[in-house]
Amino acid sequence: xxxxxxxxxxxxxxxxxxxxxxxxxxxxxxxxxxxxxxxxxxxxxxxxxxxxxxxxxxxxxxxxxxxxxxxxxxxxxxxxxxxxxxxxxxxxxxxxxxxxxxxxxxxxxxxxxxxxxxxxxxxxxxxxxxxxxxxxxxxxxxxxxxxxxxxxxxxxxxxxxxxxxxxxxxxxxxxxxxxxxxxxxxxxxxxxxxxxxxxxxxxxxxxxxxxxxxxxxxxxxxxxxxxxxxxxxxxxxxxxxxxxxxxxxxxxxxxxxxxxxxxxxxxxxxxxxxxxxxxxxxxxxxxxxxxxxxxxxxxxxxxxxxxxxxxxxxxxxxxxxxxxxxxxxxxxxxxxxxxxxxxxxxxxxxxxx
Amino acid sequence: xxxxxxxxxxxxxxxxxxxxxxxxxxxxxxxxxxxxxxxxxxxxxxxxxxxxxxxxxxxxxxxxxxxxxxxxxxxxxxxxxxxxxxxxxxxxxxxxxxxxxxxxxxxxxxxxxxxxxxxxxxxxxxxxxxxxxxxxxxxxxxxxxxxxxxxxxxxxxxxxxxxxxxxxxxxxxxxxxxxxxxxxxxxxxxxxxxxxxxxxxxxxxxxxxxxxxxxxxxxxxxxxxxxxxxxxxxxxxxxxxxxxxxxxxxxxxxxxxxxxxxxxxxxxxxxxxxxxxxxxxxxxxxxxxxxxxxxxxxxxxxxxxxxxxxxxxxxxxxxxxxxxxxxxxxxxxxxxxxxxxxxxxxxxxxxxxxxxxxxxxxxxxxxxxxxxxxxxxxxxxxxxxxxxxxxxx
Ligand SMILES: Cc1cc2nc3c(=O)[nH]c(=O)nc-3n(C[C@H](O)[C@H](O)[C@H](O)COP(=O)(O)OP(=O)(O)OC[C@H]3O[C@@H](n4cnc5c(N)ncnc54)[C@H](O)[C@@H]3O)c2cc1C
Numbered sequence: 001x002x003x004x005x006x007x008x009x010x011x012x013x014x015x016x017x018x019x020x021x022x023x024x025x026x027x028x029x030x031x032x033x034x035x036x037x038x039x040x041x042x043x044x045x046x047x048x049x050x051x052x053x054x055x056x057x058x059x060x061x062x063x064x065x066x067x068x069x070x071x072x073x074x075x076x077x078x079x080x081x082x083x084x085x086x087x088x089x090x091x092x093x094x095x096x097x098x099x100x101x102x103x104x105x106x107x108x109x110x111x112x113x114x115x116x117x118x119x120x121x122x123x124x125x126x127x128x129x130x131x132x133x134x135x136x137x138x139x140x141x142x143x144x145x146x147x148x149x150x151x152x153x154x155x156x157x158x159x160x161x162x163x164x165x166x167x168x169x170x171x172x173x174x175x176x177x178x179x180x181x182x183x184x185x186x187x188x189x190x191x192x193x194x195x196x197x198x199x200x201x202x203x204x205x206x207x208x209x210x211x212x213x214x215x216x217x218x219x220x221x222x223x224x225x226x227x228x229x230x231x232x233x234x235x236x237x238x239x240x241x242x243x244x245x246x247x248x249x250x251x252x253x254x255x256x257x258x259x260x261x262x263x264x265x266x267x268x269x270x271x272x273x274x275x276x277x278x279x280x281x282x283x284x285x286x287x288x289x290x291x292x293x294x295x296x297x298x299x300x301x302x303x304x305x306x307x308x309x310x311x312x313x314x315x316x317x318x319x320x321x322x323x324x325x326x327x328x329x330x331x332x333x334x335x336x337x338x339x340x341x342x343x344x345x346x347x348x349x350x351x352x353x
Numbered sequence: 354x355x356x357x358x359x360x361x362x363x364x365x366x367x368x369x370x371x372x373x374x375x376x377x378x379x380x381x382x383x384x385x386x387x388x389x390x391x392x393x394x395x396x397x398x399x400x401x402x403x404x405x406x407x408x409x410x411x412x413x414x415x416x417x418x419x420x421x422x423x424x425x426x427x428x429x430x431x432x433x434x435x436x437x438x439x440x441x442x443x444x445x446x447x448x449x450x451x452x453x454x455x456x457x458x459x460x461x462x463x464x465x466x467x468x469x470x471x472x473x474x475x476x477x478x479x480x481x482x483x484x485x486x487x488x489x490x491x492x493x494x495x496x497x498x499x500x501x502x503x504x505x506x507x508x509x510x511x512x513x514x515x516x517x518x519x520x521x522x523x524x525x526x527x528x529x530x531x532x533x534x535x536x537x538x539x540x541x542x543x544x545x546x547x548x549x550x551x552x553x554x555x556x557x558x559x560x561x562x563x564x565x566x567x568x569x570x571x572x573x574x575x576x577x578x579x580x581x582x583x584x585x586x587x588x589x590x591x592x593x594x595x596x597x598x599x600x601x602x603x604x605x606x607x608x609x610x611x612x613x614x615x616x617x618x619x620x621x622x623x624x625x626x627x628x629x630x631x632x633x634x635x636x637x638x639x640x641x642x643x644x645x646x647x648x649x650x651x652x653x654x655x656x657x658x659x660x661x662x663x664x665x666x667x668x669x670x671x672x673x674x675x676x677x678x679x680x681x682x683x684x685x686x687x688x689x690x691x692x693x694x695x696x697x698x699x700x701x702x703x704x705x706x707x708x709x710x711x712x713x714x715x716x717x718x719x720x721x722x723x724x725x726x727x728x729x730x731x732x733x734x735x736x737x738x739x740x741x742x743x744x745x746x
Contacts, residue, residue, distance in 0.1 A: 228741055243744040245730075248737035255736055256674045263654065264647030285643030292640075337636040344639050345617060345627040352614035352625075 013071035020079040029175035036082035046113035055111045065273035077218025082176045086211035087119040097200035102190035118145045132184040139180045155196035158189040174321035206283040213265045216290035223319040227301045257293035264289040281343040298323040371436035374401045385701040395443040423660040434607035442704035451477040453596035478519035480510040491534040497526035506572040516565035517554045540586030542578040612708035620690040667740030670732040677722040684719045688712040
């Protein structure tokens with residue numbers, strides 16, 4: 001049992017790395033005749049207490065901040081975990097605002113491992129008389145998602161039972177993730193908040209951004225390591241290809257970008273955990289920095305591996321596909337930049353004083 | 354971020370001190386076409402800093418202002434940057450490279466002879482690079498031959514920052530031409546008034562004459578001015594090169610962070626009407642601010658590691674590479690945002706750092722971070738070979 005006050009994030013990391021190392025066979029979703037054991041993995045996560053980490057102590061949770069989740073999200077990225085935790089954990093952020101009964105109930109379900117959430121922006125879905133109607137596409141969730149948390153443009157969030165909707169899993173390029181088409185035809189929904197609050201929905205989005213930022217940082221670190229191994233061992237012209245300066249300098253640049261990306265993610269994690277006024281902006285920025293770096297690394301990994309890197313057999317593409325998907329989740333990069341631009345510009349203008 | 358109470362107290366103290374002591378109109382006085390004004394203003398600033406003890410926090414504690422911890426030094430630099438104080442450009446080599454070399458490797462007599470002068474405003478220059486020895490510094494050829502109690506020195510140094518204003522020089526010479534490169538080098542202190550020294554300023558790509566070349570023709574330097582033993586100068590030079598302990602980047606990154614508003618100024622022609630911004634410009638601004646925030650966090654964390662003695666091999670190279678790239682991208686963006694206006698030549702300010710809103714000047718000036726003090730390529734060699742353990746070529 002974990003102690004409420006003193007959970008060392010690095011211990012969580014070690015435990016996560018061990019557990020994921022034992023349970024995740026990252027090729028499983030890609031290899032014929034195999035598939036990821038998502039239910040088993042999720043069960044193990046529940047057993048490890050990950051779903052309780054950020055549940056408030058009053059609700060029998062462990063009362064930790066995002067600082068405890070960061071190493072877990074990073075390890076999930078390293079492992080290319082086929083289970084996605086962030087949407088469920090992001091939903092818990094709403095508890096800190098003015099939650100309605102539906103949310104409290106959902107949170108208890110999340111903490112217990114029975115409820116699993118998909119998060120989506122309202123988009124063209126209409127809300128009328130406590131029901132949702134419309135279509136969503138490319139929604140990230142595992143096959144056993146039970147609830148939809150729809151983030152309304154007005155700052156309200158709606159909880160709907162997915163069993164009442166049409167949910168169709170798509171084949172995704174990144175087979176470690178499942179995207180869904182969801183059609184809502186007058187599906188009953190309950191307000192998550194006692195009153196709309198942009199700060200509350202912003203925090204859910206920021207949680208997702210930050211989880212993706214750590215997923216990016218983790219994947220980046222892992223594929224850099226694996227590429228370095230290859231550069232050290234693969235020989236051409238009677239020497240290790242990693243001794244060619246043109247290649248080692250690219251590796252150095254990816255390492256620099258990784259460190260800047262981690263700096264961004266740690267900075268945002270601190271701000272988010274402290275509830276800083278600009279936490280939402282900084283989280284979005286961290287995601288932008290990490291995703292650009294991860295994508296560049298994953299692309300170059302393919303190139304640096306040569307022919308083998310272009311094969312289905314080899315694992316480079318697992319990282320590249322994950323990096324690309326991460327960039328496109330919850331809004332395109334340009335839109336995400338536009339969303340935080342006013343806050344960024346306001347802060348800059350202040351700096352002049 | 355919350356910090357130790359005494360650090361916070363120091364921060365407040367420095368923050369209050371700066372506006373009362375920064376030389377008035379320093380930007381006008383340090384204009385690029387007014388070298389006298391620059392020198393005078395820098396001397397005035399040094400005197401104030403020395404008096405307050407803010408010039409020498411990194412010195413040994415028996416010296417005025419000395420004995421401050423690394424976190425305290427960081428606070429002072431952060432506040433100087435935040436308070437938009439002029440950089441100590443004229444005295445940086447004296448206060449850091451010369452002083453730390455003397456304190457760590459100099460004799461008692463050398464310390465007593467030179468350190469008080471540094472506090473009074475002696476300017477030092479670092480005479481390491483030569484036309485044939487840059488990245489491969491150890492291949493330097495300037496020759497010193499013992500003649501009684503003097504070394505007689507012949508050769509040429511180049512890229513010596515502020516060499517034309519210097520009173521003294523940290524000089525690397527070859528004393529044993531037959532030994533392995535690093536093993537034949539000696540470290541000398543050279544009085545710039547010694548006969549036989551010819552200093553010629555070199556104009557940089559900005560038009561500023563910030564560095565110089567130095568021709569040495571039978572220059573006689575007393576053996577008493579040798580730091581460390583003969584042929585052991587390479588080790589001393591390593592002390593010189595690591596003397597600023599990353600503080601330069603603390604200061605520069607803080608200045609960069611505090612200058613982000615200049616992009617908005619450039620993009621809005623000084624009107625600061627953010628609504629009028631082009632969408633793509635806005636996105637670029639968001640990206641660069643995100644990278645600057647990240648860089649600032651990294652530098653802060655690196656200094657915490659350093660203070661705790663946990664510095665990692667390659668940390669300094671990673672920070673320098675990251676800063677060099679982000680600074681260049683920042684300057685380039687400012688230049689592009691300002692547009693054709695940036696291409697009209699305007700007089701620049703000396704010692705103001707790398708963000709002056711004179712965007713073409715800043716952009717050109719930013720290149721030096723990619724070259725000086727170990728070029729990007731050399732830093733990448735360090736990162737890839739020593740940190741990432743890739744095989745040597
Ligand atoms: C603004 C400025 C101020 C300076 N101030 C001083 C000073 O005060 N005192 C002083 O002593 N020196 C000073 N220098 C000199 C500086 O340290 C050198 O310029 C630097 O070390 C590079 O040496 P170099 O100019 O001879 O270039 P070179 O070493 O000839 O390099 C040329 C190019 O080759 C690349 N290269 C070299 N070796 C390798 C390698 N092994 N692998 C890959 N690429 C390589 C370099 O990266 C560079 O791109 C200053 C330089 C500048 C620009």
